[in-house]
Amino acid sequence: MGTITVTKLGKAYKQYPTRWSRLLEWVDPRSRSHHSLKWVLQDLNFIVQPGEAVGIIGVNGAGKSTLLKMITGTTQPTMGSVHITGRVAALLELGMGFHPDFTGRQNVLMAGQLLGYTVEELSRLMPEIEAFADIGDYIDQPVRVYSSGMQMRLAFSVATAHRPDVLIVDEALSVGDTHFQHKSFARIREFRKQGTTLLLVSHDKQAIQSICDRAILLNGGRIAMEGDPEAVMDYYNALLADDQNQTIQQAPTVDGKVQTVSGTGDVSLTGATIMDAKGQHIEVLAVGQAVTLRINALCVNEIEDLVVGYMIKDRLGQAVFGTNTHHHKQSLHNLSRGDSVVCEFSFEANIGPGTYSVAIAFHAHDTHVSKNYEWRDRALVFNVINMSEVEFIGVAWLPPKIRCSK
Amino acid sequence: MNAMVRALWNYRGFIVGSVKREFQLKYRNSMLGATWTVLNPLAMIIVYTVIFSQIMRAKLPGVDSNFAYGIYLCAGVLTWGLFAEITGRAQNVFLENANMLKKLSFPRLCLPVTIVASALLNFSIIFGLFTAFLIISGNFPGLPFIGLIPLLVIHVIFAIGLGIVLGVLNVFFRDVGQLFGVILQFWFWLTPIVYPISILPEGVRRLMAFNPMASLMNGYQTVLVWGKWPDWLSLWPISLLAILLCVWGMRLFRKHAGEMVDEL
Numbered sequence: 001m002g003t004i005t006v007t008k009l010g011k012a013y014k015q016y017p018t019r020w021s022r023l024l025e026w027v028d029p030r031s032r033s034h035h036s037l038k039w040v041l042q043d044l045n046f047i048v049q050p051g052e053a054v055g056i057i058g059v060n061g062a063g064k065s066t067l068l069k070m071i072t073g074t075t076q077p078t079m080g081s082v083h084i085t086g087r088v089a090a091l092l093e094l095g096m097g098f099h100p101d102f103t104g105r106q107n108v109l110m111a112g113q114l115l116g117y118t119v120e121e122l123s124r125l126m127p128e129i130e131a132f133a134d135i136g137d138y139i140d141q142p143v144r145v146y147s148s149g150m151q152m153r154l155a156f157s158v159a160t161a162h163r164p165d166v167l168i169v170d171e172a173l174s175v176g177d178t179h180f181q182h183k184s185f186a187r188i189r190e191f192r193k194q195g196t197t198l199l200l201v202s203h204d205k206q207a208i209q210s211i212c213d214r215a216i217l218l219n220g221g222r223i224a225m226e227g228d229p230e231a232v233m234d235y236y237n238a239l240l241a242d243d244q245n246q247t248i249q250q251a252p253t254v255d256g257k258v259q260t261v262s263g264t265g266d267v268s269l270t271g272a273t274i275m276d277a278k279g280q281h282i283e284v285l286a287v288g289q290a291v292t293l294r295i296n297a298l299c300v301n302e303i304e305d306l307v308v309g310y311m312i313k314d315r316l317g318q319a320v321f322g323t324n325t326h327h328h329k330q331s332l333h334n335l336s337r338g339d340s341v342v343c344e345f346s347f348e349a350n351i352g353p354g355t356y357s358v359a360i361a362f363h364a365h366d367t368h369v370s371k372n373y374e375w376r377d378r379a380l381v382f383n384v385i386n387m388s389e390v391e392f393i394g395v396a397w398l399p400p401k402i403r404c405s406k
Numbered sequence: 407m408n409a410m411v412r413a414l415w416n417y418r419g420f421i422v423g424s425v426k427r428e429f430q431l432k433y434r435n436s437m438l439g440a441t442w443t444v445l446n447p448l449a450m451i452i453v454y455t456v457i458f459s460q461i462m463r464a465k466l467p468g469v470d471s472n473f474a475y476g477i478y479l480c481a482g483v484l485t486w487g488l489f490a491e492i493t494g495r496a497q498n499v500f501l502e503n504a505n506m507l508k509k510l511s512f513p514r515l516c517l518p519v520t521i522v523a524s525a526l527l528n529f530s531i532i533f534g535l536f537t538a539f540l541i542i543s544g545n546f547p548g549l550p551f552i553g554l555i556p557l558l559v560i561h562v563i564f565a566i567g568l569g570i571v572l573g574v575l576n577v578f579f580r581d582v583g584q585l586f587g588v589i590l591q592f593w594f595w596l597t598p599i600v601y602p603i604s605i606l607p608e609g610v611r612r613l614m615a616f617n618p619m620a621s622l623m624n625g626y627q628t629v630l631v632w633g634k635w636p637d638w639l640s641l642w643p644i645s646l647l648a649i650l651l652c653v654w655g656m657r658l659f660r661k662h663a664g665e666m667v668d669e670l
Contacts, residue, residue: 013668022578069667073511076664093509099427101434110427113420114512 002086002165002197004048004071010079011066012037037078040066041221044080050165053198055208055229057236058218064201065170067218068092071199072168086165086197089115093170094155100144104135104154107143112158125161132183133157153180160187166197185211205233209317230317231258234359234377238262240369263374266303267362270340271296272380274358285349286387287397292346293380295360303335303373308343309361314395315354322359326366350397353386413513420512424520429527447532451539454479466602466631473543474631480536481630482599482623484529485558489565489619490590491525496569497576497583504670514663518573522566540630547633557625557636560645564618567651574658577666597623618644 014035016022021034028034041063048054058064069075071082072090097111108129112122122129130139133154135146143151160167167188189211192198202208208215208229215232217225217239225235235250238260250260273281275292285291295308309324325331325343332341358380364371389397414421433439455476466474499517500507507514540546576582597619603611614620621644625636 014665026578069508074508075667090511093505096506096510099431101431102427106427110420110423113417113423114506114510116416116512119419 002050002195003084004166004197004199005083006044006046006071006080007083008080009041009044009067009070009077009082010039011041011063011070011075012039012078014038039221041070041218042079044223046216046223046226048166048197048199050086050197051192051195052214053192053200053212055212055215055232056199056201056218057203057208057215057232058224059240062218063221064218065092068168068170068199068201084166087162088166088168089159089162089164090168091156091159091170092168094152094159096155098143098151098155101142103142104133104139104146108154108158111155112161115159117162121162129154129157129161132161132187134180149177149180156180156184160184160191163191163194163196165195166199167191168199170201206318209233228258231260233317234258234260237377238372238375258378260377261374263362263372265374266299266301267306267341267373268298268300269295269360269362269374269376269379270298272358272360274380274382283382285382285384287349287351287353287384287389288399289349290346291349292344293358295341295343295345297341297343297362299335299337299339299341302337303339303364304333305364306332306335306341306373307361307363307365308332308341309363309368310345311359311361312351313357313359315356318395320351320356320395324361324366349384351384352393352395352397353384354395355381355383357381410513410515414515414519417513417516421516421520421523424516425524425527428520428524443531444535447535450532451480451536454483455539455543471545473545477540477545478602478627478631479600481626482597484532484536485561485623485626486594486597486599486619487532488525488529489561490594491528492522492562492565493569493572493586494590495521495525496566497572497586499569499573500577500666500670501583507667508670515659518566518570521569522562526562547629550629550633550635553629553635554626557622557629557641560641560648561622563652564622564644564648567648567653567655570655570659571651574655574662574666577669578662593617593619598627599623615643618647 015038016025016035025034044067046054056064056067066075068090069092070077071084072088072092073082095111097114098107099110102110105126108126109119109122112125113119117125133139133150133156135150135154138146138150139154143154146154169188185207188198192211198211200208200212212229214227215229216223217232217236219239224239225232231250239262250258272293272295274283274285275294276282277290279292282291293310295310297308299306307324307326309322309326311322312320314320335341357378359375359377360379361368361375362373363375364373368375386392389399429443433442436442438445455473458476458479459472459474466478496518499521500514503517506512537546537551572582572586597617598606598614603614603620603624606614621637621640625641628634628636
């Protein structure tokens, strides 16, 4: 139950040179084709196992939506096939089949039937749908008086009223207010626990990394990478730098993780260490310890502007803290070939116990997206332990002053 | 084909719901509500019958009844209305529901089926009123009234076939919709609905054999005005055409249903 098998899947749209060419093609008895094919997806192969959660990422226009539409069956593939077992629910667009002049209850009935529920099922599920949407008396009001958030909440409740074997979710999962977002994510997690297969399309790094077992990166209509979400996200991040002549390399490091290096190579990282107050290299930090991150780099070519940045990530790859010299108005200018650069960032390690990695970047402007000289994920790994502070959990060390009275 | 019918059957609740919704939508938020469903067609029937017979004193050549012309007019206009509603809406059905077709996976034929059902519902209200008028005014044709049923069946099949063909073509060639609007206008006036066929010159009258709607309209008028059974023999060309259009429409739909979504 609940598998998605995608085999040699490809989609091309027909393009006709003029409006008349299609007519010509339809009536031409020689059945010559008058169109050219524009491939948006080519040669996709992957299998999503029962109970697995797979995230699909890619820049705009990479073909994510087309892929989802083919998986849900609204669009026919040009090549290959999609095979799904089990009951599918797709949250591509919420609120389809809602009409503003009818009450929430009436709309639930209509939209639900459009999604394939029977009337009996819907009447049975209605109390649950109402309770989850949590819109109170509004359920018997016409939908046009709803706020957009309320509409989305009701639509989400209908779409997920029944646990599907396969759940397909498009990015717009920012449903309603934060409270409801948590609630909807909790429901998706709950489905997962009960064995629902999940396919999630998102730009949201956190969402992909926190919920998915595997990620697939689409680029230019093909699968650019498939694997562990963190490594795929790092690669995606590198891809975002739109510089043409840059290279992206990924290599496993000693601890079994994948390191991603990308950029034009105009600046090269020569060393990165964390030092304590005495200037000693350390790998284990105490919570709250004053440390310095020293970054050494070499200019391979002449560089007009150089911004040095770093980002500390936790063991799940989530950003804990990151900044760069641009934001601190300390960019370097007019460097010549062969210059070496040293940057020191001193801070107090107010972070929780655990393993962290540091990504280091050299680029020309405020982000690495334009003119990325080098971006190196996992340039440095360190551990934090709690030696002297009171017991706490979490990635941040926010020491409280406590006053309790009675 | 079988699968298509089964899929539609599974979605019957949705189809019924859509028809109901469409019906309610027209009169929602109005104070008189469903009363308007009766008032509107009633006004139309009164205009055609009372105004034409009592005020304009229009007479149908060869029939000695005050209401004859009004009934003649209604017989054509009401049934033409059914035809125009089905074809006119079916040709735009895929375009209008583009977003739903692109985002949801459901049997697409639900949409045209809904249109036909809702057009039939509207028609049965207005035609029911008309029948009541016929009975009250003593012009009820009697037994030949049953002859209307096969006429309507042919009529609806013809409209569905044409509607689906136009609906699919209109997605790819938007000119089709515009063109058919124009054609429908000419078609109405080139069919003996407002005028009796007898006022046409002999040469033109023979050309009416090529107008499939003329034989249908003639059938309705024969039953409702003259109280006779329709001329069954004259109906076989349109029956054949109706079936051909349906077959062509289904083939066109099946062949291009996938491509249609790309084009929307």
